[in-house]
Amino acid sequence: MSIAETMIPPQAPPPAPPRPYTLSRFIGSVTLGVWLALAVGIFLTVVNGWDPEKFSKYGPSFVSGLGVTLMLVISSIVMGAVLSLPVAMGRMSKNKIWSWLSYAYVYFFRGTPLITQLFLVYYGLGSFRPQLEAMGLWWFFRDAWNCALFTFTLNTAAYQAEILRGAIQSVPRGQHEGAAALGLSQRVAFFKVILPQAMIVALRPYGNEIILMIKGSAIVAIVTVFDLMGETRRAFSRTFDYQMYVWAAVLYLLMVELLRNVWALLEARLTRHLKR
Amino acid sequence: MSGLFAALFSVFAWIGSIIDPLCGPVGVFRWFGTGTLLACGDAGWGDEIAYGFLVTASLAIATLPVGLAAGFFIALAKQSNERSLRLAANIYTTIFRGLPELLTLFIVYYGLQILVQQFLAGIGYEGPVEINAFVAGMIALGVVFSAYCSEVLLSAFKAIPHGQYEAGDALGFHRGKTMRLIILPQLVRIALPGLGNLWMALLKDTALVSVVGLPDILRQTGVAARVTKHAFEFFGVACILFLILAMISSVVFSALERWTKRAEMRR
Numbered sequence: 001m002s003i004a005e006t007m008i009p010p011q012a013p014p015p016a017p018p019r020p021y022t023l024s025r026f027i028g029s030v031t032l033g034v035w036l037a038l039a040v041g042i043f044l045t046v047v048n049g050w051d052p053e054k055f056s057k058y059g060p061s062f063v064s065g066l067g068v069t070l071m072l073v074i075s076s077i078v079m080g081a082v083l084s085l086p087v088a089m090g091r092m093s094k095n096k097i098w099s100w101l102s103y104a105y106v107y108f109f110r111g112t113p114l115i116t117q118l119f120l121v122y123y124g125l126g127s128f129r130p131q132l133e134a135m136g137l138w139w140f141f142r143d144a145w146n147c148a149l150f151t152f153t154l155n156t157a158a159y160q161a162e163i164l165r166g167a168i169q170s171v172p173r174g175q176h177e178g179a180a181a182l183g184l185s186q187r188v189a190f191f192k193v194i195l196p197q198a199m200i201v202a203l204r205p206y207g208n209e210i211i212l213m214i215k216g217s218a219i220v221a222i223v224t225v226f227d228l229m230g231e232t233r234r235a236f237s238r239t240f241d242y243q244m245y246v247w248a249a250v251l252y253l254l255m256v257e258l259l260r261n262v263w264a265l266l267e268a269r270l271t272r273h274l275k276r
Numbered sequence: 277m278s279g280l281f282a283a284l285f286s287v288f289a290w291i292g293s294i295i296d297p298l299c300g301p302v303g304v305f306r307w308f309g310t311g312t313l314l315a316c317g318d319a320g321w322g323d324e325i326a327y328g329f330l331v332t333a334s335l336a337i338a339t340l341p342v343g344l345a346a347g348f349f350i351a352l353a354k355q356s357n358e359r360s361l362r363l364a365a366n367i368y369t370t371i372f373r374g375l376p377e378l379l380t381l382f383i384v385y386y387g388l389q390i391l392v393q394q395f396l397a398g399i400g401y402e403g404p405v406e407i408n409a410f411v412a413g414m415i416a417l418g419v420v421f422s423a424y425c426s427e428v429l430l431s432a433f434k435a436i437p438h439g440q441y442e443a444g445d446a447l448g449f450h451r452g453k454t455m456r457l458i459i460l461p462q463l464v465r466i467a468l469p470g471l472g473n474l475w476m477a478l479l480k481d482t483a484l485v486s487v488v489g490l491p492d493i494l495r496q497t498g499v500a501a502r503v504t505k506h507a508f509e510f511f512g513v514a515c516i517l518f519l520i521l522a523m524i525s526s527v528v529f530s531a532l533e534r535w536t537k538r539a540e541m542r543r
Contacts, residue, residue, distance in 0.1 A: 120511040232379075
């Protein structure tokens with residue numbers, strides 16, 4: 001029989017087993033390496049091909065193009081929001097004619113490409129020139145910018161009407177009944193009870209719609225509006241310098257990421273009462 | 277051998293001309309468009325537009341499997357334990373969801389051209405290089421589609437409870453078999469509505485490829501509009517053709533959805 005006479009001194013824990021070198025780790029390193037190489041390559045081509053003359057010549061036009069893009073997106077989103085109200089009301093209305101008409105409107109604008117709609121307005125309405133001149137509308141449709149604004153407004157109104165309708169219909173029935181039980185009139189119930197709850201649901205889709213419009217607005221370059229994409233194409237066709245597209249890509253990415261982050265903050269702020 | 281292929285090809289072309297919904301023997305343009313601008317053959321633009329319809333549909337259908345497969349693997353990468361893999365996948369989706377599709381298309385089209393030219397110059401060939409617009413469009417649209425698709429599939433993966441994987445382990449399946457037999461059928465069912473939306477977006481984005489010269493619906497109708505000066509009619513036809521494609525796909529997708537949910541149906 002043996003008696004332990006000495007305490008075993010405290011020992012360090014066994015070393016953690018080394019992480020196995022898995023296939024996914026290998027693929028991850030390789031793809032990260034590819035991204036890094038791409039980033040460095042693009043950076044180097046930009047540095048090597050840096051031309052102060054080009055920058056001073058095309059830099060301001062890029063800025064003005066950015067302004068045109070933002071202007072187009074903001075005004076069409078705002079005007080589309082106004083136009084989407086009657087369309088959404090029509091979609092929810094019990095009147096067969098109204099609901100059918102607004103359904104057809106929404107289906108047309110969501111079912112066809114934006115670029116086709118733009119061509120239909122810009123080139124197509126040109127064949128009705130005498131009639132438009134007689135109505136005094138030709139000055140409006142003669143300009144590519146106006147046509148783009150008109151098309152984008154109609155297009156985004158269709159999408160926003162669907163967002164609005166989905167959000168309003170997602171508010172549970174009990175909220176309507178509760179408001180009615182409190183004796184609120186229909187109008188007050190809609191604006192003070194239903195709409196605020198619907199807007200929270202609609203927030204994320206609205207953000208996505210704005211991002212889609214920013215990206216979609218690039219196609220106006222094809223009908224000779226000099227937005228960011230148009231300025232890029234012009235600069236590229238004059239210099240044959242691939243960097244121009246890199247600059248445009250960076251600017252578009254910045255816009256979209258900025259909007260996405262702002263929207264995430266906004267959503268976190270507006271839904272803080274729903275967090276548990 | 278080549279004679280066999282030629283024969284096969286002509287048989288396929290003949291079958292295609294029989295079932296052609298626009299300019300075939302029972303085509304819409306053949307029946308209602310004769311004598312108008314949409315007549316088939318040399319008299320009108322019907323056959324050109326029918327060809328554009330075919331190009332648009334085949335571009336979208338050719339892009340779909342590529343984008344789906346890429347999106348699936350990117351979704352797997354995004355939920356991997358490996359941090360570098362997740363980061364790489366997230367960079368990919370951030371870039372290609374943030375860029376306008378048109379810009380992606382231009383970058384692919386001109387970038388590929390420059391790359392191929394430099395490669396060929398490296399091995400001693402100097403000369404003009406022309407990239408196929410169909411391939412460039414397929415790559416650009418596939419890249420965009422896969423970026424969005426990975427997000428849809430990722431959220432579908434998250435909706436599948438962990439117990440399903442454990443059930444696969446308990447049955448002694450290895451990982452691939454668990455994925456194939458247990459996870460994928462549920463994944464398809466959950467992700468199908470989102471994938472349907474992405475397909476619609478893809479269908480509409482194909483119109484952009486006309487800008488780099490692919491003879492799709494929009495380009496063919498645009499050429500017809502420029503030649504005949506009847507722009508409104510032709511672009512209206514383009515809109516209607518896209519609407520028809522959208523209608524066909526929504527019918528197909530609702531049938532698919534019914535089929536994937538056949539287990540949940542009440543008998």
